[in-house]
Amino acid sequence: MAAIDFKVNGAAQSVDADPSTPLLWVLRDHLGLTGTKYGCGVAQCGACTVHLNGEAVRSCQLPLDGLAGAEVVTIEGLAARGGETLQRLWAELNVPQCGYCQAGMLMAAADLLQKTPKPSDADIDAAMTNICRCGTYGRVRAAIKRAAGVTA
Amino acid sequence: MNIDRRAFLVTTGALAGGMALAVRPPEAAAAPAPWGPDAASGNELSPWIEIAADSTVTIRVPQPESGNGTMTQIAMNVAEELHCAWGDIRVVNASVQRDYIEKNVYTHGSLPFFSGHGTSRGRMAHNMRLGASARERLKMAAAARWGVPAAQIAAKDSVLSHAASGRSLRFGEVAAEAAKVGILAEPELKPESEWTLIGKQSPPKLFLPEVANGSAVYGIDVKLPGMVHAALRQVPVMGGRLKSHRPEAVLKMPGVRAVVVIDPAKSRRSAVKDQTTFGLSNVTEAQHGVAVIADHYWQAKLALEALPVEWVLGEGGKIADHDSIYQAMRTLRDAGAGKVVVTRGDVASANGKRIVEAEYLTPYADNAVMEPLNGTALVTADACELWCPTQDSRQAYWVAIDETGLGPEKVTVHNTLVGGNFGRRTQAEDLRMVVAIARQFPGVPVKTIWSREEMFRQGRYRTPISTRFKAVLDDATGLPQAVSGDLCFAGDRPLFQLTQGYGDAPYFNSGAIANVRLTTTAYPVHVLNGAYRAPCLNSNAFITETFIDECAHAAGIDPLEYRLKLLASWEKPWSDTLRLVAEKSGWGKQLRKGEGLGLAITNWPVATMRNFGSTMAIAARVSASKAGELKVNRIDVAFDCGRIANEDAVLSQIEGGIIFGLNMTLNEEMTLKNGAMIEGNFDEYPMLRLGDSLPAIHIHLGALSGHDRFDLMGELPACPIGPAVGNAIYSATGKRLRTTPFRKQDLSWT
Numbered sequence: 001m002a003a004i005d006f007k008v009n010g011a012a013q014s015v016d017a018d019p020s021t022p023l024l025w026v027l028r029d030h031l032g033l034t035g036t037k038y039g040c041g042v043a044q045c046g047a048c049t050v051h052l053n054g055e056a057v058r059s060c061q062l063p064l065d066g067l068a069g070a071e072v073v074t075i076e077g078l079a080a081r082g083g084e085t086l087q088r089l090w091a092e093l094n095v096p097q098c099g100y101c102q103a104g105m106l107m108a109a110a111d112l113l114q115k116t117p118k119p120s121d122a123d124i125d126a127a128m129t130n131i132c133r134c135g136t137y138g139r140v141r142a143a144i145k146r147a148a149g150v151t152a
Numbered sequence: 153m154n155i156d157r158r159a160f161l162v163t164t165g166a167l168a169g170g171m172a173l174a175v176r177p178p179e180a181a182a183a184p185a186p187w188g189p190d191a192a193s194g195n196e197l198s199p200w201i202e203i204a205a206d207s208t209v210t211i212r213v214p215q216p217e218s219g220n221g222t223m224t225q226i227a228m229n230v231a232e233e234l235h236c237a238w239g240d241i242r243v244v245n246a247s248v249q250r251d252y253i254e255k256n257v258y259t260h261g262s263l264p265f266f267s268g269h270g271t272s273r274g275r276m277a278h279n280m281r282l283g284a285s286a287r288e289r290l291k292m293a294a295a296a297r298w299g300v301p302a303a304q305i306a307a308k309d310s311v312l313s314h315a316a317s318g319r320s321l322r323f324g325e326v327a328a329e330a331a332k333v334g335i336l337a338e339p340e341l342k343p344e345s346e347w348t349l350i351g352k353q354s355p356p357k358l359f360l361p362e363v364a365n366g367s368a369v370y371g372i373d374v375k376l377p378g379m380v381h382a383a384l385r386q387v388p389v390m391g392g393r394l395k396s397h398r399p400e401a402v403l404k405m406p407g408v409r410a411v412v413v414i415d416p417a418k419s420r421r422s423a424v425k426d427q428t429t430f431g432l433s434n435v436t437e438a439q440h441g442v443a444v445i446a447d448h449y450w451q452a453k454l455a456l457e458a459l460p461v462e463w464v465l466g467e468g469g470k471i472a473d474h475d476s477i478y479q480a481m482r483t484l485r486d487a488g489a490g491k492v493v494v495t496r497g498d499v500a501s502a503n504g505k506r507i508v509e510a511e512y513l514t515p516y517a518d519n520a521v522m523e524p525l526n527g528t529a530l531v532t533a534d535a536c537e538l539w540c541p542t543q544d545s546r547q548a549y550w551v552a553i554d555e556t557g558l559g560p561e562k563v564t565v566h567n568t569l570v571g572g573n574f575g576r577r578t579q580a581e582d583l584r585m586v587v588a589i590a591r592q593f594p595g596v597p598v599k600t601i602w603s604r605e606e607m608f609r610q611g612r613y614r615t616p617i618s619t620r621f622k623a624v625l626d627d628a629t630g631l632p633q634a635v636s637g638d639l640c641f642a643g644d645r646p647l648f649q650l651t652q653g654y655g656d657a658p659y660f661n662s663g664a665i666a667n668v669r670l671t672t673t674a675y676p677v678h679v680l681n682g683a684y685r686a687p688c689l690n691s692n693a694f695i696t697e698t699f700i701d702e703c704a705h706a707a708g709i710d711p712l713e714y715r716l717k718l719l720a721s722w723e724k725p726w727s728d729t730l731r732l733v734a735e736k737s738g739w740g741k742q743l744r745k746g747e748g749l750g751l752a753i754t755n756w757p758v759a760t761m762r763n764f765g766s767t768m769a770i771a772a773r774v775s776a777s778k779a780g781e782l783k784v785n786r787i788d789v790a791f792d793c794g795r796i797a798n799e800d801a802v803l804s805q806i807e808g809g810i811i812f813g814l815n816m817t818l819n820e821e822m823t824l825k826n827g828a829m830i831e832g833n834f835d836e837y838p839m840l841r842l843g844d845s846l847p848a849i850h851i852h853l854g855a856l857s858g859h860d861r862f863d864l865m866g867e868l869p870a871c872p873i874g875p876a877v878g879n880a881i882y883s884a885t886g887k888r889l890r891t892t893p894f895r896k897q898d899l900s901w902t
């Protein structure tokens with residue numbers, strides 16, 4: 001195994017691990033970035049959503065050996081990359097309940113607003129495919145609309 | 153002014169009489185931890201409250217936070233009397249070990265270490281007394297410093313002020329002195345008319361900024377020096393055991409440290425009588441299993457997948473499928489040997505011509521909490537530390553004691569945030585397995601994580617319920633002269649066989665039905681049940697409210713009117729909530745075929761106690777295409793929980809609970825083959841998502857009775873939604889749904 005070099009939240013990282021290790025576990029176990037959550041491991045729930053080269057992706061599906069040269073942004077780096085308003089509204093509007101899925105929700109929402117600053121309900125439906133067992137969906141939608149300055 | 157040691161003041165330092173206040177130098181700030189200390193530390197005004205020199209108010213809360221806002225509610229209760237600035241508050245988990253050692257300093261109100269119930273009567277009052285006592289002692293410390301009477305000092309927003317001299321200081325400036333003050337007589341609580349927080353403000357949950365920036369620490373996020381990771385596999389058929397495995401096949405894989413076996417017979421057992429919340433019965437027992445311990449979780453998982461394992465499946469392996477369980481339940485249910493839980497009059501005396509008879513079934517379902525079960529334990533020869541997400545800290549503590557055989561003073565539980573409970577983390581059998589693994593790798597912290605597949609297939613599932621109801625309707629009124637019910641639970645654990653929504657339904661207890669006979673039986677089966685949001689009410693509400701709807705239609709009476717007649721002598725909120733949702737939903741208007749409105753009402757936790765618990769009515773509006781595509785368009789909700797302490801917290805529980813209950817009703821079923829659960833992940837166990845045409849939820853406050861209680865709202869909303877939607881589907885299509893999930897049923901119509 002040779003170390004794989006990539007960037008996380010702007011910082012250069014070099015990780016030497018089993019090449020099949022998903023980015024999710026690279027972040028959590030090797031880099032100590034535990035804001036990205038394990039929920040299902042099969043790209044269903046979205047709790048592990050991060051930005052890879054500017055796209056929201058399920059990090060449980062990205063093996064380490066495909067990450068050379070990649071730019072990864074996690075929830076820990078979101079505030080410095082335009083996510084502050086969303087993060088503030090998430091707390092102000094009491095969006096999360098248990099909160100476990102919400103890092104993934106925020107990463108998906110931030111990706112949506114970067115690409116579609118004024119999303120329609122249909123845009124939000126299409127972008128927000130994450131599972132929340134607590135049932136916070138209504139507030140997630142409201143917070144995205146508030147952040148985008150569109151009518152809730 | 154009398155100064156004396158307070159009953160719960162545990163800080164050291166003898167108090168002199170009069171105004172001579174010993175001043176203790178501020179202690180070095182410890183590294184901030186999300187859990188409370190196991191012994192007194194800092195400027196404690198009680199084990200619950202510590203105020204730092206910078207005026208940060210740390211409130212130690214015995215109930216874990218799992219998204220219901222418990223810790224924030226406790227902080228509101230304390231702050232209402234403490235008069236600190238809301239922004240100065242920090243909540244941490246109280247130590248259950250400290251509670252044991254210091255003899256119940258955190259044990260107040262019912263279920264003292266159980267997540268939730270932050271507004272239960274005894275607890276709120278106790279929290280307020282803590283706040284009031286601390287506030288008075290801060291005033292006395294300031295009074296001593298300024299040489300003025302404490303009665304002239306005001307406390308507001310963390311500031312103590314003396315108007316006559318224009319002096320003021322922040323709480324933190326006298327906190328060390330205040331921590332030494334004891335008072336002889338506790339201050340009176342202020343009248344409710346002076347409340348500024350409870351019922352007046354709706355602060356968001358305190359931990360949300362950390363959730364939003366990724367720094368919140370759930371159990372799965374715990375990091376300890378030298379920590380290793382374990383991946384776990386339990387015998388696929390519950391009650392089976394390990395036959396053989398070959399650790400040598402994986403021990404040389406990268407990072408692998410050990411392969412350990414979980415054998416329930418090897419639990420060490422507590423030498424001390426336990427003080428668990430739910431008892432140390434079989435519900436806390438481990439299943440047989442194996443675990444691989446490795447440096448990283450991914451290494452442990454790869455090695456576990458490569459580990460050759462053979463199981464003895466046991467008796468459970470002979471159960472062909474879930475349907476064979478349900479069929480056996482029906483047979484037992486109808487055998488006439490059930491335990492009578494309600495009896496009134498003589499059901500055989502009824503003589504009406506119209507009979508309504510139907511049977512209902514609710515299947516296995518999994519809690520599907522988003523944070524997989526996990527825990528981190530460090531076990532040595534004479535100590536055990538456990539970091540964990542749990543729904544009940546005291547249960548976790550005693551199960552760890554029982555598994556290690558160590559004395560209670562040697563076991564520490566550090567609570568983390570909890571990524572969802574819904575009952576799944578109540579019994580601590582998961583944490584027993586965490587400790588069982590770690591004690592076989594002593595001296596090193598071991599974090600064990602359930603895979604999602606392990607979560608689904610090793611659940612502690614919702615208790616399936618099969619019920620047959622029969623009503624004889626009065627020829628003149630159409631109301632039941634008699635109702636007979638026979639119910640069968642799956643599983644043999646009495647803890648998860650509750651009759652809420654059945655035996656306590658007002659219909660059957662108010663006297664409106666003269667002759668009632670209800671029975672229960674339980675079919676023993678190897679599949680393990682547990683607590684699932686609103687245990688058993690989540691089934692019984694569906695069954696009873698569907699049955700009553702069937703009676704109304706058979707009688708040719710509007711289902712709203714029918715319920716109101718049956719509840720006429722019952723407490724008013726039942727009728728008020730029904731009327732309100734009917735009005736708001738446009739009940740009574742003619743709808744075209746394919747459109748329907750349905751009603752349901754229920755209570756948690758005990759409907760038969762007056763002015764107790766919370767009652768909720770729901771009106772659901774649906775549309776169903778001829779092809780059978782269902783859309784739930786709108787939900788109207790009215791409820792009575794007495795009063796509301798934090799309105800947005802209550803609304804949030806209702807919104808989420810309705811989505812939870814809707815998912816349960818439309819989607820959820822765990823199925824079985826040859827004794828083992830089939831579904832392993834969300835691709836096989838679909839969950840509602842944001843884009844799934846979710847209904848607009850309209851919550852109405854107009855039926856609140858104002859009765860002097862702030863009752864609970866966690867369990868209830870998941871229960872009336874299902875029958876309301878089912879009754880609406882009947883109204884829209886003429887199809888009566890007597891089992892869930894609806895997604896597996898044909899809703900097409902012509």
